[in-house]
Amino acid sequence: MNKKGKAVLAAVIMLLMLGSIAATVDSPPPYCIVVLEPVKAGEKNSEVVDVICLDTPPAVDPFALSFDGKEGNETDGVVFGRDTYYALGRDWDYFDFGGSIISWVTTNPDMCNEGDAYIANTMPSGWNDRVSSAQLAGGSGCRWYYHYEHTYRGGSSYNCGTSCAWMPSWINNETSSEYIR
């Protein structure tokens, strides 16, 4: 191979490497549905009943399901549930409720209306340091939506309240655990 050929080959290899790095950084997190139990007396976090993650939006919206009060259904070949799920809150990968979603749901029909709290000490796989906007479910009775910098509610925290379309820069893409009440 002549000198020019080698230079072209080197450039092509460089571009391929940069492309694979960019693909790793930009690959979106999955769409996840996380089923939480309320924090029980004497416990410090929720029991995580189920975590379902898909690469594409689920065919059945867990929030629509909960509002309809219907039984669980199958979605994309994954058994979505044996119980009725009730919506607590959602997180999005992008600002202004865009991109992939975590849907936090519970089997507790009271949701937050009887003062129950829900704590996730870690995020679903692919979601650490990704959340950019969040919203609590209408009708859930939940009012506090804390996002923590570190797992196990460590570090700085930010309360989105019922809705935050733009998380402040110091907590944007930093959330590692959450508290809903």
Ligand SMILES: [Ca+2]
């Ligand atoms: Ca993000």
Ligand SMILES: [Ca+2]
């Ligand atoms: Ca973090």
